[in-house]
Amino acid sequence: MSNSSQVRAAFELATEQYASQGVDVTTALERLSRVAISVHCWQGDDVAGFEGQAGTLGDGLAVTGNYPGRARTASELRSDLEIAYSLIPGKHRLNLHAIYGEFAGPVDRDEIGVEQFQGWIDWSRDRNIDLDFNPSYFSHSKASDGFTLAHADAGIRQFWIDHGIACRKIAAAMGAAQGNACVNNFWVPDGYKDTPASRKAPRERLANSLDAIFAEQLPRHQTLDAVECKLFGIGSESYVVGSHEFYLGYAISRNKVLCLDAGHFHPTEVISDKISSALMYVPELLLHVSRGVRWDSDHVVTYSDELQSIMQEIVRGEFLDRVHIGLDFFDASINRVAAWAIGTRNALKALLAALLEPTETLRRFEREGDLTARLALMEEQKTMPLGAVWNHYCESSGAPVGAEWLEKVRQYENDVTASRCDASVMA
């Protein structure tokens, strides 16, 4: 039997097994194919961006590792991304940061415009990959004391407000070009290493700055503003201005999208449990699917219990049309294209597992108080033949089956990325 016939045979058996639980595999795969994951550009170059000299990561973010081959230009990044997308079944989005513009000369963050992103917009149209966006409030001399939109200095605040306004216009232009909303996510590192004398004043300043940025109403079919909270960061261990309570309240009161990053809470706190609560009060959620190891370490997403719980919550709550699934990890210790493939394939695989759950039966057991049957069926799910359905999905989408994708990464590494010489790594 050829590999392909084995995939087919295993899929047919799996389909029957799921059908015996009342689950229609075809429907699950059709729903999965409609979900676009927002793949983050910053795994490809260790969050350096293309601004030139300013490309040293700082202000609350850190990447570790020196695996060779990081993308140094927009065309290298696009080439790497194209390989990554070819390894992932389905049609997905790209999440760009403002530092990834194509800058002919120095352009400060408050002055960027759509012209620096035209190359990305053209590529996105040619490749049919829709864009999301983020203003960049880090790796800049005006963020070096750990404050941006909540800065005590009105001039620095205004600089960052102007950056936010410029980014909203760029995001709206992207949305208009692609015919669907570009999600524009605001994360600022602002916070104190040590105990603040006033927790209140920076929060008032942050709310005012955000209100100034969002003062102009932009069409929601072009861009959606999202705000991302954090418990603590590097250099902001004692206090982060944009905490969960701050942004939950802000998003509810301003009708904004709330971004929940899996690494931004206490290590024992999970975002899967927040989805159904937050969606009672905010219109939509953006998820930054990440993996913290002891802290917000941004490890590559693995097929973890929490990843499965996140996807189960989205499906069980019928939230697929209100949750934007984005990724947020950056690991420079392994091949970067492989990192994208591993993380994105895992996110999709976990979503598929959730879509293959006999949700209605589980709900009925719960309604009827049969908690024994609920637990028994949930546990049985764990050994259902998910892999056979996943392999078939990959094959029918033209993506590599099983670990075949790793060979393609190795080939690309040999042909392209291994010979890249990176001044910052060589130094």
Ligand SMILES: C[C@H](O)[C@H](O)[C@@H](O)C(=O)CO
């Ligand atoms: C680069 C991203 O914007 C960044 O990771 C942010 O989303 C974050 O999670 C900061 O900890």
Ligand SMILES: [Mn+2]
């Ligand atoms: Mn994040």
